[in-house]
Amino acid sequence: MSLEPTDLRSDTMSPPTPAMAHAMTTADHGDDRYGESAATRALEEHCAAMFGKDAALFMPSATMSNQVALRVLAGRGREVLCEAGHHLNLVQAPAAADLAGVAINAVVTPDGLLRPETAAQAIDHRARWVPDHATTGLLWTENTLTSRGGRIHPLPLLTDLKRWSTRRGIAVYLDGSRIMHAVAATGIGPAAWGATNDAMALCFTKGLGAPMGSVLLGTTEFISAARRCRQWYGGAPRQSGPAAAAALWALRHNSARLAEDHANAAAFAAVLAESPYFGVTAPDTNIVHVDVSRLQCPAAGFAARAAEAGVRVLTCRGAEVRAVFDARTSRQRAVRAAECLLTLAARLTPHRVAPGRTRWWDRIGPAYPVTVAAQAYSRTWE
Numbered sequence: 001m002s003l004e005p006t007d008l009r010s011d012t013m014s015p016p017t018p019a020m021a022h023a024m025t026t027a028d029h030g031d032d033r034y035g036e037s038a039a040t041r042a043l044e045e046h047c048a049a050m051f052g053k054d055a056a057l058f059m060p061s062a063t064m065s066n067q068v069a070l071r072v073l074a075g076r077g078r079e080v081l082c083e084a085g086h087h088l089n090l091v092q093a094p095a096a097a098d099l100a101g102v103a104i105n106a107v108v109t110p111d112g113l114l115r116p117e118t119a120a121q122a123i124d125h126r127a128r129w130v131p132d133h134a135t136t137g138l139l140w141t142e143n144t145l146t147s148r149g150g151r152i153h154p155l156p157l158l159t160d161l162k163r164w165s166t167r168r169g170i171a172v173y174l175d176g177s178r179i180m181h182a183v184a185a186t187g188i189g190p191a192a193w194g195a196t197n198d199a200m201a202l203c204f205t206k207g208l209g210a211p212m213g214s215v216l217l218g219t220t221e222f223i224s225a226a227r228r229c230r231q232w233y234g235g236a237p238r239q240s241g242p243a244a245a246a247a248l249w250a251l252r253h254n255s256a257r258l259a260e261d262h263a264n265a266a267a268f269a270a271v272l273a274e275s276p277y278f279g280v281t282a283p284d285t286n287i288v289h290v291d292v293s294r295l296q297c298p299a300a301g302f303a304a305r306a307a308e309a310g311v312r313v314l315t316c317r318g319a320e321v322r323a324v325f326d327a328r329t330s331r332q333r334a335v336r337a338a339e340c341l342l343t344l345a346a347r348l349t350p351h352r353v354a355p356g357r358t359r360w361w362d363r364i365g366p367a368y369p370v371t372v373a374a375q376a377y378s379r380t381w382e
Contacts, residue, residue, distance in 0.1 A: 081107065083142070099233070102138075113157055116160050207261060272338050300315050
């Protein structure tokens, strides 16, 4: 099946829209190091008000936001408690050890969700068996959970964690790079999520469509210290107005449409779930993890062949690949990408679906008018 190339590796690649580009070209060019960027101040004040925080600080990336937060909140020689699948543990742990001087106490849970009792057991176990262990300086949370296919960490659990952590005298940080996806999927406003932590970050490139940038939020004292660390790490952006204007435009205009990405991810997953080739869980938000272990091809090989067929996916843990949806991928393109992967899987592992399976277009609802060609293709698998 011929297919115009569809890139589903990440939701960080959306180009600026004409309206966003206009906001960038009309932004001021004041120097943020001297507090003279009006666009940057407008972004920071807007985000702080949204999430109910005292202050905010524009950062070049969510990675820098996280690393600065570790440096300020945790304290050198202390440990940070997080779930083992969090991005901090999987990707940023070496930088955390090098830049912030902290150790990661990664807790394995069956569902990726950290709970107060799990956190307490992890701390108490370490204290019991390693008397000179590092004390816990920070509790790390994440929403949505990237390694769990964009799963939402429920608000009640995060609230319980914050209550428990406050009693233990441990600060809570939220890596909220995709927090606006949780807002869109649940209908729960940003301020409610902001109340579950002492400090947090939001990324403007993940689904929102800005070309760069993140914001760090917390108390006035925290942001003052973070501003100093940002300079130490080489992150003071100088004439940040155009980038900040793009971020503010994205936050104001693209947040509501994230629900479309969730629906497109669900449609993609529904098509794949009807085949015998893939293991797929219905996504909470815009990330779909696909188990390809049933194929006679490793995940990396499948991803390479999928790219040749016109669908770019990213290999992740074990025998899984992931597909992430953003403004570039319409419902029609999402379904056709799934069909392309079905065709590829059939070539790799010939197999026929048992009779009587439900047609996939009956399962995804009327939002997408399925073409006659797509229905004809699907009948070959019934």
